[in-house]
Amino acid sequence: MLTEQQADLAITESQKGLLVLDSRVAAKHLYNQIIQFDLDPAAVPAEAVGPALLALVAVQPALRQVFTALPAIHARLTAPPTAEGFPLTHLDVPPQDYPEAVAALARELGPMAFDLATGPAYRFGTVRATDNSAATILLVGHHIVGDGVSMGPIVRDLEALFTGRLAGEAIAAKQVERETALRKELQAQNRVAAQDRTTERAKQWAAALREVPPLVLQPRPNRPTQTAFTGARVAWRLDEAESARFTQTCKRLGVTSFVLLSGVYGAVLARHGAVSKVLVGSPFMARRTIGAFDLCGFFVNTLPVTVDVDWARTVDEHLAEHVRPAIDFCRSHVDVSFNQLVEHAQPDRSSNRNPLFSAMLAMQDTFDPATAQAVVRVREPGNGTAKFDLWLGATPIDGRWQLELEYDRELISPAVADGLLDSLRTALRRAVADGSRTLAELFEDAPLAESLRTDGQPARVEAATLSQWFEQSVAATPQAVAIEDPHNRLTYAELAAAATTAAAGLAAHGIGPGDVVGLALDTLADTVVAIMAILRRGAVFLPLDSGLPTERLAYMADKAGCRTVLGAPLVPDLTVLNMAELAEGGTDTSSLASADSPVYVMFTSGSTGQPKGVQMGHGPLLNLTGWQHAALRMGRQTRFLQYAPLGFDVSYQEILPTLLCGGTVVSREPADRRDFPAMLRRIADTAVTHVYLPVAALRPLVQCAKANQVSLPALRYLCVSGEQLLVDEEIREFFVAHPHCTLVNLYGPTETHAVTSHRLSARDEQWPPHVPIGLPYPNVAAYVVDVTGHLAPVGVPGELYLGGDCPAEGYVNDPQITAERFVADRFDGGTAYRTGDRVVREPDGVLVFLGREDTQVKIRGYRVELGEIQTVATAVYGVLEAVAVARGSGVDRELALFVLGEGPVDHEALRAKLAEALPEYMVPTWIFDLDRVPTTPTGKTDLDALVALADELVTERRIDSAAAPADYQDALEAELAGIWAEVLGVDSVLRDRPVMAYGAHSLNIFTALAQVQERYGVPVPVVDFFSSPTVATLAGLVRTALAGA
Amino acid sequence: MTAPLDLDATIGKYATGAFDDSTPLLEVGLESLSLLRLAVEVAADDDAEIDATRLAELRVVGDLKAWLGDLAVVDGAASC
Secondary structure, rough: OOOOOHHOOOOHHHHHHHHHHHHHHOOOOEEEEEEEEOOOOOOOHHHHHHHHHHHHHHHHHHHHHHHHHOOOOOEEEOOOOOOOOOOOEEEEEEEEEHHHHHHHHHHHHHHOOOOOOOOEEEEEEEEEEEEOOOOOEEEEEHHHHHOOHHHHHHHHHHHHHOOOOOOHHHHHHHHHHHHHHHHHHHHHHHHHHHHHHHHHHHHHHHHHHHHHHOOOOOOOOOOOOOOOEEEEEEEOOHHHHHHHHHHHHHHHHOHHHHEEEEEEEHHHHHHHHOOOOEEEEEEEEEEHHHHHOOOOOOOEEEEEEEEEOOOOOOOOHHHHHHHHHHHHHHHHHHHHHHHHHHHHHHHOOOOOOOOOOOOOEEEEEOOOOOHHOEEEEEEEOOOEEEEEEEEEEEEOOOOEEEEEEEEEEOOHHHHHHHHHHHHHHHHHHHHHHHOOOHHHOOOOOOOOHHHHHHOOOOOOOOOOOHHHHHHHHHHHHOOOOOEEEOOEEEHHHHHHHHHHHHHHHHOOOOOOOEEEEEEEOHHHHHHHHHHHHHOHHHHHHHOOOOOOOHHHHHHHHHHOOOOEEEEEEOOOOEEEEOOOHHHHHOOOOOOOOOOOOEEEEEEEEOOOOOEEEEEEEEHHHHHHHHHHHHHHHOOOOOEEEEOOOOOOOHHHHHHHHHHHHOOOEEEOOOOOOOOHHHHHHHHHOOOOEEEEEHEEEHHHHHHHHHHHOOOOOOEEEEEEEEOOOOOHHHHHHHHHHHHHHEEEEOOOOOOOOOOOEEEEEOOOOOOOOEOOOOOOEEOOEEEEEEOOEOOOOOOOOEEEEEEEEOOOOOOOOOOHHHHHEEEEOOOOOOOOEEEEEEEEEOHHHHHHHEEEEEEEEOOOEEEEEHHHHHHHOOOOOOOOEEEEEOOOOOHHHHHEEEEOOOOOHHHHHHHHHHHOOOOOHHOOOEOOOOOOOOOOOOOOOOOOHHHHHHHHHHHHHHOOOOOOOOOOOOHEEEHHHHHHHHHHOOOOOOOOHHHHHHHOOOHHHHHHHHHHHHHHHHOOOOOHHHOOHHHHHHHHHHHHHHHHH | OOOOOOOOHHHHHOOOOOEEEEEEEHOOOOHHHHHHHHHHOOOOOOOOOOHHHHHHHOOOOOHHHHHHHHHHOOOOOOOO
């Protein structure tokens, strides 16, 4: 018996850490380990096994530990067990049932939780074939009493016990000797852990670890942060030739198997996680005393190996000059405990994942069959659990490496796990075959078919040009209504006649194929007539929005080579024609349109400080039209609302496909685009079947419909695009109330037009909150290109390249930027457009948008290059540096600009310059001064820090505003200010300060105005309010409206 | 002090080929596990401690012999 004093053990920091982790997880068998010792049945009689296991526990005191939290966390040794109550299950089974019986017993014993307070922390199972052809021992133990190195001492003890070298009184002597050794080892470990030198080394190491990006395998929105740690395994065993090359590679480079596997595994993880540096956790042997090498026990220290991955580096250089030193670093710091690293690195602890690393590599190579007689093979089967997102176990079995990946089933799907194993298999085979390969060359493309998979809709193109297709449409339905606006209804015949006349007018003014004609017309009918006329001339239309600054319009026209504008004289020095002038004279010719001619130029934000003009050709637009006809069930009954400004490519989808199938394009007017109650009325009154909105407008529309109990029985397709679509029950309810209507989420940059879609309807019971961008249209290739430059397997994030029949011709008169973004399609020929969008392909094939590769942001659906704002700002006198960031989410997302000046920066002058050069949605809501631009440790501008600072400063300014005296002129102003304060989430709003200064934007302005209308019963002229968006102006408008009511 | 050990002979039991002091350890199959077995074999007694942080510095057989030599003569104190 042991005395109480003898029994108490001061456990190590690692053990304490494990106990804490164990107490926090719901899966109480998570830290159960199963070791299978296959025996030589001839060398080990059945009756010898039970007594040997009893003796094993006697001479391995760590197995007899129980753990107590009070008064301080410590362990106690229990007495050696007796046969009575010894946790041993024995099975004799027919030889044909033997393998399954072993597996079944492991499944039975493995998941049973241990009570560490009372013990035992182990249990055994034995299985023997009745013909004595096979026998095995299963040891299930809690990790707190054993580690990978423990396998060696256990095997040696079993060998000694089975061969009689350890027997009788020697067992009792060995028990005492081992208990003493265990105490000494614990003392030694605790002494070293407390040393100041160790603490200092831990701090330095932790600082370096903070710079390593987190490894997220199979990234996706709403990836769980808490899991139940259920696991599954996939495995691959090298063949003899591969194993031989493996060994030769290690020898040639003078590295260990651990270095080789860490290097290749690290590269696989970097590919799948899209990072250039990964932390691979590995158990490092931390035994200190000589006596401890005969002990079973938890003496490992699990430490992160930093694998730096440069895809252009050769395998040899990677392994010998980077991975080996990284592992040597860990080995030379093995006195630093995992707990110390966590303490100093202070990682995010909001999940129940491992705080330092999500991937693990365990070398299970401590069993040496050459020294064993009774035990012929040792392995560690899985237990249906996963302690890490991904774990790689490497076990030499009969001279060949067995590699097993164990993955958390909630985080990694089986298809993605297979992809990881494929990557590992290919990379390892290539690494050991040729060390001169680069790391990128270790991988291969995912099957091309995945990139070419489409949504299954047809795309029937029924004419060579849009103009010709329109003529067919006119011939088929001459008397059908093509255009409907508040002032006009044009039949197809009338529209065609007007377009032909206008084309003749254009011809008379010298407009022919390839000429760019600006469009700045007021009505939908005139605009459509002009578009069809321009296309008939084989010319190109350039939308010019009167809301844009003159400086920007002039740049656009100049860049596009536009010398003629139809409509308003927005740009000085250009020829301006109105529709009446075009109708005078001129002789019509047949259509000059050709399939090779461009259709339009549309400008989009450019990071270099100027917008970029996308020149779109016929091919992609014909394909898109064909798809849209099929996918949105478009035909003569289609009534498509024309909502989008002409300068946005969505306007094409509203107008042309409708006209090319005999449908009706319905103007949104007289409703203001930003006035949701009015828009909803217009949608209801005109019984449109198709509506296409920016994502940011979906929720206000749905809310408006609900508040006003408006039903839209004619609506069949509600399309959205522009930014990531997030849906919830409120939005789904609208579609449940409109079961005949489908929500279509479309995706595509201006450079390719819409190219993918994902649809949802009331029939879908589960709506993904973060809606995928879906599958491509026919003839469109969607390549997800990973960090190695290969087609990414499912679950691997990468940049989306778009090929096939969708890329535009390029940026007009900008060959340099065109060459950067429109690249040769090396996968399937032709040209591919690099979107800069980060996406991932889900196992079911749909694409999910993850974010941007650069600083492009979306503000209420508008595409904004932050660099463009910065360029304008730094051109202002006195501004040395400017950094723009986007803060907030959804419709409340807004821009903030930080400026660093030579001296004080004049914010008003800066704001005026920004408003002069940029569209309204690109003018930052907030401008702040900076003393210095914060940087990350790697020297990059710390945008996260600036976003956090912006949040802080915006809050401060809003508090300051609230504190200022709100000097209202009358009760009406005070009431209106109250409405604004509530909508904007601020304490108060000054009467003469623009509401934009409080975070108002076009969408929430309409929410506020709708409330004003509801309360006072009079409509507010929206355009007048926008001219001076203050409480004082609003009060004046309300007073006037009430007086006139 | 213990009697001088024949370190070459002891190392020879674990090495997979011929070696001299300049032979890289991995060239003769001496990985961390076999280094530890060697350490256990030559250590002065069970109370002796191995400073595993020094294992990473061992590159050639000569390094190993120096390390084992230290281990063989310590008397229970840490061999840092």
